[in-house]
Amino acid sequence: MEKPFKDKTALITGSSRGIGKAIARAMSCLGSNVIVNYTKQGGSSEQQAKALSAEIESLGCKSLIIRADISSRDEVKDMFSKITSSFDSLDFLILNAARAPFKPIEKLFERELRMLVEVNLFGNIYCFQQALPLLEKSQGRIVFISSLGSRFYNPSYPLGIMKSAMEAVIRDLSCSLSERGINANAVCGGIVKTDSFKVLRQVWEGIERIPDELIVEPEEIADTVTFLCSPQSRGIKGQTIVVDRGLSNRVYHF
Amino acid sequence: MTGNLITYDTVLEETRKAIAETLNIDLDRIKPDSSLIKDLGAESLDFLDINYRLEQRFGIKMARRFILEHVEEMIGEGTAVDDTGKLTDKAIALLKIRLGEKARDLKPGIYIDEVTSLITVESLAQGVMDILASIPERCSCGSSEWKIGEELQAVCSSCGEPAEYANGDDLIVQYIEKIQAEKRIF
Numbered sequence: 001m002e003k004p005f006k007d008k009t010a011l012i013t014g015s016s017r018g019i020g021k022a023i024a025r026a027m028s029c030l031g032s033n034v035i036v037n038y039t040k041q042g043g044s045s046e047q048q049a050k051a052l053s054a055e056i057e058s059l060g061c062k063s064l065i066i067r068a069d070i071s072s073r074d075e076v077k078d079m080f081s082k083i084t085s086s087f088d089s090l091d092f093l094i095l096n097a098a099r100a101p102f103k104p105i106e107k108l109f110e111r112e113l114r115m116l117v118e119v120n121l122f123g124n125i126y127c128f129q130q131a132l133p134l135l136e137k138s139q140g141r142i143v144f145i146s147s148l149g150s151r152f153y154n155p156s157y158p159l160g161i162m163k164s165a166m167e168a169v170i171r172d173l174s175c176s177l178s179e180r181g182i183n184a185n186a187v188c189g190g191i192v193k194t195d196s197f198k199v200l201r202q203v204w205e206g207i208e209r210i211p212d213e214l215i216v217e218p219e220e221i222a223d224t225v226t227f228l229c230s231p232q233s234r235g236i237k238g239q240t241i242v243v244d245r246g247l248s249n250r251v252y253h254f
Numbered sequence: 255m256t257g258n259l260i261t262y263d264t265v266l267e268e269t270r271k272a273i274a275e276t277l278n279i280d281l282d283r284i285k286p287d288s289s290l291i292k293d294l295g296a297e298s299l300d301f302l303d304i305n306y307r308l309e310q311r312f313g314i315k316m317a318r319r320f321i322l323e324h325v326e327e328m329i330g331e332g333t334a335v336d337d338t339g340k341l342t343d344k345a346i347a348l349l350k351i352r353l354g355e356k357a358r359d360l361k362p363g364i365y366i367d368e369v370t371s372l373i374t375v376e377s378l379a380q381g382v383m384d385i386l387a388s389i390p391e392r393c394s395c396g397s398s399e400w401k402i403g404e405e406l407q408a409v410c411s412s413c414g415e416p417a418e419y420a421n422g423d424d425l426i427v428q429y430i431e432k433i434q435a436e437k438r439i440f
Contacts, residue, residue: 017299043295044277109323109331111339195299198306202318 003031004230008138009062009087011035011079013070013127014097016049018194019145022218023094024052026226033062035083037097039069062087070097070123071115080130090134092229095124095144095166098196100159102203108158120162121169128173135182141229142184144170145221146240148248150188156203163188167240174238183237185228190216190244214247258386259400259408260312262379265386268406269379272307276300284375291371304378313407314385317422321352322366324426329440339365347439352429353377381422388420 005027015024016038024034034056038045049065056063064086068079083090099119101112108116128135128142135142149160150167166186173184191197191207193215201207224243227233242248270284277294290296296304305316319327322334322345334345341349343362349369350357356372389408392398397412408417420428434440 040297043291043297044300045297047295103319107327109326109335110337111335195303198299198303201306202302 003029005030005032005091005226007031007033008091009033009035009083009089010092010094010229011037011083011090011127011131012094012096013037013123014039015094016045016052018196019189019192019218019221020094020096021048021052022222023096023145023225024056026219026222027092027094027229028056028059028061028063030226031061032092033064033087035087036063036065037068037070037079038065039067039097039099041067069119070127071118073122073126076123076126076130080134084134089138089140090131091138091140093128093131093135093140093142094225095127095142097123098145098159098162100157100162102156102199103158104156105158105161113158116158116162120159121165124166125169132177132180132182135177136180139181142170142173142182143225143228144184144186145225146186146188148188148190148242148244150240152248154200154204157200170240171238178237183234185233185236185238186240187221187224187228188240188242188244189221190214190242190247192216192218192221194218210247214245214250216243216245220245258383259389259402260386260406262383264406265312265382266376266379268311269304269308269375269382272304272311273375273378275307276303286374286376286379288375289371290373290375290378291367301373308378308382311406312382312386313405313416314382314419315421315423316381316385317426319423319426320366320370321348321426321430322369324423324430325440328427328430329434333440335366341366341369344439347437348430348433351433351437384425385419385422388425389417393417 010027010032012020012024014020015036024036028034036049036053038049053063053065066079066082068075070076100116144166146163146167149157150163170184170186221243224241270281273284274281288294309316325334334342340363346360346362349360393410393415395413397410399411400408400417401411403409
């Protein structure tokens, strides 16, 4: 049977690690070509991006690695000119990249506040603005990766502010872009054991006590993303799907 | 008994192991003077993982924040890093005292990233040693004998309670207060 995403192409921002990497794998397992994006040159992300790209190619899909910091509009523009020169279409834009200080909001320095907004709000908006003509042509999908911080308090997690803002952006896009055939949704992950979890663990006393059955695997987020990219989810527009193994329902637990 | 129960060589070895596991690289590549960022490719998330491994190993809490962040929290935003992300002359003066020879080429106006690349395997191990040296004179039970229990964690010889070390951030704050009292940099 032909793979459902054969000849499709996905850009997954921030995909050298964690949830982004799991999404890249899941998309390529379904036949999609994948653009792997990371920010920092010459470090561990670059190594991981190369390994991931080789893995995607071994599945018979095309893969392109692009280093770009999404908070820079110029770098985002460059990224999209590379995409258009290497691929015939862009079908899926997965807004996964995030970067944030982990400290209480009252303690944020101005430069940290700027970084928070520039990466996690401006950066995502730059990406979809550049992607629009391509997504319009392919009648594509946008999926944003959110977290429970968008709606619940997490200690030292100012990123939650930006996750709320982006969920609102997604709601807007699903309406404002629907005439042009583009759909947008978000996946809101619970506690996922990625590299970012290592940070949470250091600022959130007691996080280790959350039982294993409430810890989400990156693949569970990825499977929801592939669903939101598939025709089967055509009726879902502008929604944020919570994938948290029921953690947010378990108030009684604590 | 005070002073370190654990030798520097052991700490250095454990630090190298923690780095190798986090970055998934050969132990042989990790020399005492390797820069974690420049030579070994570590990124900010990796530092937290390395710290976490060391914390688990020794039963300690490593510093969550870099010395210049503490300065700004204590003395005021803009005192160590200006609004374009460049280091002030006062920040450089403090780093020269803190880092000694390694900081000799630092000049005001450099970016904070250039300073974090001065963090080496040795300096990380030294950070662990500083915390281990904060072992209290006596356990809360009154005993003054500590021993190394399971893994590399110090426990009281008498009641078996783990030693409570100072945390890395508190030590940095104390250091800044001391230097500030002596030299009035800021």
